[in-house]
Amino acid sequence: MAYATEKLREEKVFKDPVHRYVHVRDRVIWDLIGTKEFQRLRRIKQLGTTFLTFHGAEHSRLNHSLGVYEIVRRIVDDVFIGRSEWNESNRLLSLCAALLHDLGHGPFSHSFEKVFHLDHEQFSQQIILGNTEVNQVLSAVHPNFPKQVAEVIAKTSDEKLVVSLISSQIDADRMDYLLRDAYFTGVSYGHFDMERILRVMRPREDQVVIKKSGMHAVEDYIMSRYQMYWQVYFHPVTRSGEVVLTKILHRAKELYEQFYQFKYEPRHFYSMFKNELTLQDYLNLDEAVVLYYFQVWQEEDDPILRDLCRRFMDRHLFKYVEFDPAKEYRKFIDLSALFKKAGIDPEYYLVLDSSSDLPYDFYRPGEEEERLPIQLLMPNGEIRELSRESEIVEAISGKRRTDHKLYFPADILYDETSKKNIKRQIRQLLGIR
Amino acid sequence: MLLEHAKILHAIQSSGEIIGRKKFQKMIYIAKKLAFPFQEKFQFHFYGPYSEELTLQLEELVNMGLINEIKEKKGGYYQYRYTVTENGEDFIHMFDEEVHHPKLNECLTDMNEQSSRFLELVSTVLYFDTLPKEQVYDKISQVKSKQKYTREEIDQAFAYIDSLKEKVSLQVQ
Numbered sequence: 188m189a190y191a192t193e194k195l196r197e198e199k200v201f202k203d204p205v206h207r208y209v210h211v212r213d214r215v216i217w218d219l220i221g222t223k224e225f226q227r228l229r230r231i232k233q234l235g236t237t238f239l240t241f242h243g244a245e246h247s248r249l250n251h252s253l254g255v256y257e258i259v260r261r262i263v264d265d266v267f268i269g270r271s272e273w274n275e276s277n278r279l280l281s282l283c284a285a286l287l288h289d290l291g292h293g294p295f296s297h298s299f300e301k302v303f304h305l306d307h308e309q310f311s312q313q314i315i316l317g318n319t320e321v322n323q324v325l326s327a328v329h330p331n332f333p334k335q336v337a338e339v340i341a342k343t344s345d346e347k348l349v350v351s352l353i354s355s356q357i358d359a360d361r362m363d364y365l366l367r368d369a370y371f372t373g374v375s376y377g378h379f380d381m382e383r384i385l386r387v388m389r390p391r392e393d394q395v396v397i398k399k400s401g402m403h404a405v406e407d408y409i410m411s412r413y414q415m416y417w418q419v420y421f422h423p424v425t426r427s428g429e430v431v432l433t434k435i436l437h438r439a440k441e442l443y444e445q446f447y448q449f450k451y452e453p454r455h456f457y458s459m460f461k462n463e464l465t466l467q468d469y470l471n472l473d474e475a476v477v478l479y480y481f482q483v484w485q486e487e488d489d490p491i492l493r494d495l496c497r498r499f500m501d502r503h504l505f506k507y508v509e510f511d512p513a514k515e516y517r518k519f520i521d522l523s524a525l526f527k528k529a530g531i532d533p534e535y536y537l538v539l540d541s542s543s544d545l546p547y548d549f550y551r552p553g554e555e556e557e558r559l560p561i562q563l564l565m566p567n568g569e570i571r572e573l574s575r576e577s578e579i580v581e582a583i584s585g586k587r588r589t590d591h592k593l594y595f596p597a598d599i600l601y602d603e604t605s606k607k608n609i610k611r612q613i614r615q616l617l618g619i620r
Numbered sequence: 621m622l623l624e625h626a627k628i629l630h631a632i633q634s635s636g637e638i639i640g641r642k643k644f645q646k647m648i649y650i651a652k653k654l655a656f657p658f659q660e661k662f663q664f665h666f667y668g669p670y671s672e673e674l675t676l677q678l679e680e681l682v683n684m685g686l687i688n689e690i691k692e693k694k695g696g697y698y699q700y701r702y703t704v705t706e707n708g709e710d711f712i713h714m715f716d717e718e719v720h721h722p723k724l725n726e727c728l729t730d731m732n733e734q735s736s737r738f739l740e741l742v743s744t745v746l747y748f749d750t751l752p753k754e755q756v757y758d759k760i761s762q763v764k765s766k767q768k769y770t771r772e773e774i775d776q777a778f779a780y781i782d783s784l785k786e787k788v789s790l791q792v793q
Contacts, residue, residue, distance in 0.1 A: 308663065343664050347666070393766070513686055541622070542676060543676035591680075
């Protein structure tokens with residue numbers, strides 16, 4: 188039997204708190220799950236620093252990847268099967284791309300990518316196309332199969348319908364992470380009727396469309412996305428954790444460039460500091476490794492690195508005030524000067540964080556051909572953009588909300604054992620008394 | 621603080637007025653590929669390289685009153701026009717040294733005179749710049765089948781990229 192169509196003797200199931208069960212019958216999928224590159228995702232949290240705010244948010248990228256796979260499996264096996272617009276020969280391609288779509292994520296991806304100018308999507312490509320176990324499994328299907336999977340994940344495939352299953356405004360990726368993140372954070376919003384959405388999805392040449400009768404389920408999904416964005420993803424305490432983490436990475440890099448002698452040498456970071464990161468270096472880095480360094484760097488001589496690591500490990504994070512950069516720009520300059528006078532390095536201890544720093548978004552139909560919106564399939568066969576039909580979606584799509592916060596270490600500013608007057612001036616400017 | 625926003629503001633100021641978000645997305649992507657220091661992360665989307673970060677930055681700049689956004693109805697969709705406000709002009713002054721690149725203005729002005737359809741093609745050609753030229757023709761016809769770009773148009777895109785690179789390299793000399 189050809190490897191591409193080989194089935195396991197018995198179906199394997201994984202218990203899953205969101206989808207109840209994840210079903211695997213294909214040999215290829217089973218083998219991919221067993222690869223070391225996929226197993227590595229167990230050691231990378233799905234929500235980065237969110238566990239500092241919502242203690243349940245310890246789920247991994249492996250959980251999520253299996254979830255996305257399961258959603259796509261249900262779409263192609265239960266909803267699309269037998270429909271003329273669906274090409275059945277794309278089934279395995281869809282399943283593999285769904286399972287592997289986050290393969291290139293590293294530890295605390297967002298912060299690492301910002302500081303070291305990395306791109307997890309490029310690492311996904313390298314893992315799939317390089318000398319890896321994942322590549323061996325995919326190549327056994329067909330020598331060109333790794334490239335096909337990589338192109339779907341990079342969204343450069345000509346199989347646009349398959350791409351839209353995994354990457355569009357209403358895709359398996361978003362549906363799984365909204366439900367999963369809501370479950371693990373324990374919040375009551377974020378829920379929507381996924382089963383209903385799956386039932387009303389219809390394949391079209393270029394993308395998945397939604398039958399008009401399923402519009403209310405989609406409205407619920409859009410509302411969930413909107414609420415999760417502000418209540419979970421952009422939570423100010425989570426952002427504070429991210430700010431501290433980012434500053435630790437900046438500090439370690441700066442110290443390395445200044446030939447600082449680390450007590451605990453950051454061997455795993457050297458190639459990143461030197462901008463010579465290889466795929467193997469990248470794969471060797473996971474959150475256990477990163478947290479090891481944060482733990483031991485609490486004993487470093489450098490006071491900034493030591494302090495920032497203590498803050499992260501002990502959840503002794505920065506506090507924040509709302510800030511309008513356009514109106515308060517001068518205040519920021521004054522604060523920076525006062526921080527310096529007080530002996531607090533503003534480069535590490537006075538940080539502006541904006542909503543555009545986030546890797547999440549909420550639904551905006553945008554303008555024509557900016558990016559593909561959610562399309563409804565009307566009873567007469569016409570296609571209409573969602574916000575044109577739904578007043579609820581139109582209302583929240585038109586509502587602009589952006590946000591900027593200024594982060595600082597309140598405990599240092601309240602410590603009046605030194606530079607008392609300057610610290611009072613700083614507190615007055617920040618409005619924290 | 622907000623240096624990346626200042627660069628975006630400066631790009632709009634240099635272009636005078638930007639008509640269309642899609643066009644602006646492609647202009648910034650092309651400028652970034654020409655090695656101008658934009659940090660926004662782009663991914664390939666249905667209509668070519670797209671940055672959600674850039675979309676959000678634009679929204680933030682509008683909300684801060686630093687750029688003016690006019691929403692116009694166009695067929696079944698909306699189109700957006702952007703200009704820098706007086707407050708925006710003041711804001712840019714604080715970043716003069718960091719955002720000013722002599723040849724960037726020239727490249728942006730040139731790009732702003734091109735059609736959005738052509739810039740979509742140029743940015744897509746640049747996105748696949750690691751492929752051999754002959755494969756780029758195939759790739760464009762695969763991922764942009766709906767736009768029906770001709771071989772001649774793709775050649776024009778290659779020539780246009782060369783002309784922009786020449787402008788940038790003249791600056792280096």
